[in-house]
Amino acid sequence: MIGIAMIQASSILTPVLIASAIALLLGIVIVIVSRVFAVPVDTRLEDIKAILPGANCGACGFTGCEGYAQSMADGDTDTGKCPVGGAEVAGELSRYLGVAAPSFVPKAAHVHCQGTVDHTKKRYDYRGTISCNAAQNLFSGPNSCTYGCMGYGDCAAACPYDAIYMANGIAHVDSSKCTACGICVKTCPKYLIEIIPKHSNAYSVKCKNKWPGAQTRKNCTIGCIGCQKCFKTCQYGAITMDGPLAVIDQDKCTHCGECELVCPTGAIVNGLMLGQDDKGQPKTTGTPRKAALKQDA
């Protein structure tokens, strides 16, 4: 009886002891390793990360919000690098770090193309992957103007704030939703999107076409032909010519509107885009060109 009990006891006791011994040994090793490889947690880092919006877009120039938070925890006092957080986050960060708040210019992305289906033609019938980056590989896309927006929506798909939509065959950025994170800028294969200061009547040359005037005119009825009228009109030196393409410097522009009145093709417009209206047409913050001309005449 006692013999059987002893055998039974040992047949239970032995595995229990062995399993427990293995578990205990491993537990000790884990504790030792966690002590040796302990990572000191910086509480400031956690607090700063909590203030940042957490979009991880990389617009600040660091790898995600963690990178920017780390640089500030290490002593960087530039709190104005986050365009997504804007002035609010910059103010909070400045208060936390005890530095003066930076002056913050709100910015938005802007698509520099007006080549809708009304203004351009298609050179060929594209049947490939519905993606701008893919179409770009096939002779620079099916549009008659190969600098212009193809309208397949890579930017809209990439925008984490749903601020970009397609209308009339090209992309439009709803500046009221845009946080200037910069992801669309990197996505567009034609480099049409730029981040500009968010003035409600910002003047821009909505064209990136660098062909000579006659060739541009043949392929897009609203493109910049490089006539230089705007360049000669601007009294503030805000317009420069990049070959046969006019470029407006947003920092020097005083929004006087003279350039828009002299532009023969309508490539210069004022205002940033907003969302779509009931008919699906894009709304703008600026005044339409014809209305401006009528007012002046």
Add this chain to the structure above:
Amino acid sequence: MKELLIILFSAILVDNFVLSRFLGICPFLGVSKNVKTAMGMSMAVIVVMVFASALTWPVQNFILYPRNLGYLQTGVFIVIIASLVQIIETFLKKSIPALYRSLGIFLPLITTNCAVLGVTILNVDNQYTFVQSISHAAGAGLGFMLALFLFSGVRTKVDRADVPKFMKGLPITLVSAGLVSISFFGFKGLIEKLFS
């Protein structure tokens, strides 16, 4: 030596752990979207598999078998693998924080990954020697890496294709995985002929 190579290449191609044995599907589907995370995850899996085999084989053959405690195999193996992953995670957090953050939840998920437990149990079932077990584990990990890379390419293509609405997301991914798995059947019989 030839036998070690046969075991290694069989585990990579013929009996691929993900595509032929259907082990480790969770990280396979979860991590194969991004090539960088796929690389990090595969390295972590290879390391865990090799170390787990190195630890569990002696425990099985020197502690459990001699005392007829084979039934403890599952429990003890899981404890060993879990501890091993914990140690690797702590080590990674200190030494390579970027990899640690990009793997995120998937590193502790390797603990419950049937592929790792599968490797250790298969080593025992196939009655491999210690060196053969290591070779088998390395092959399993490399096969996992191969499957992950192949599938990330397939997924990139599928993402850009015009998929019907009801198939978008997980359904088309699983169908694609099944088709890739069938394609690996073509390797059957290859390895034996290659080395014989």
